[in-house]
Amino acid sequence: SQQGEEDPQALSIQEGENATMNCSYKTSINNLQWYRQNSGRGLVHLILIRSNEREKHSGRLRVTLDTSKKSSSLLITASRAADTASYFCSHTFLNRDDKIIFGKGTRLHILP
């Protein structure tokens, strides 16, 4: 399968703590994106990181990309109850900008 993999599959942390989710993929990529999905809703785009970038920030989000290890991580700092959701990484393939593949996601639960 060309699908990426997120880990852990599920994560529960206390509000205020940091949450780290990882994503691995199998082939060379052009870029990688992270999305959030609240229960019963569609996915919402969070951040895009290109293959020549190593780190990117957006508010409380920090994304890293290690192309040598074919992996990415998403860090959410100072978590809030509203961060409870599933998080997915997606990527396109080198020389294929159009086909977008998603991983299986990490279900994040923030405990009050």
Added chain:
Amino acid sequence: GAGVSQSPSNKVTEKGKDVELRCDPISGHTALYWYRQSLGQGLEFLIYFQGNSAPDKSGLPSDRFSAERTGGSVSTLTIQRTQQEDSAVYLCASTEGVGGYSPLHFGNGTRLTVT
């Protein structure tokens, strides 16, 4: 502005019946994607359109599945002779540029239940 709209939001059908799922992308978005999401699972790529053309249909699970897009806008995903394993949420997304470099904008999905 309006986002991606999918209809119906829920569909219950009997095994063996045909169903049509509709997606209205954001106006002006040239690329449109269909995904399938089973309960608690990730997104399974089905098909994508660039304009009215579908360069990659490799994700369609079987020949019972087909999709079309007309006028570079609305798309329909048709499942013929539905089976219970077709039960899932079908998500549509659109993007203004090449999908890999532009964020996908998702609809809220159609939840299909085959009884």
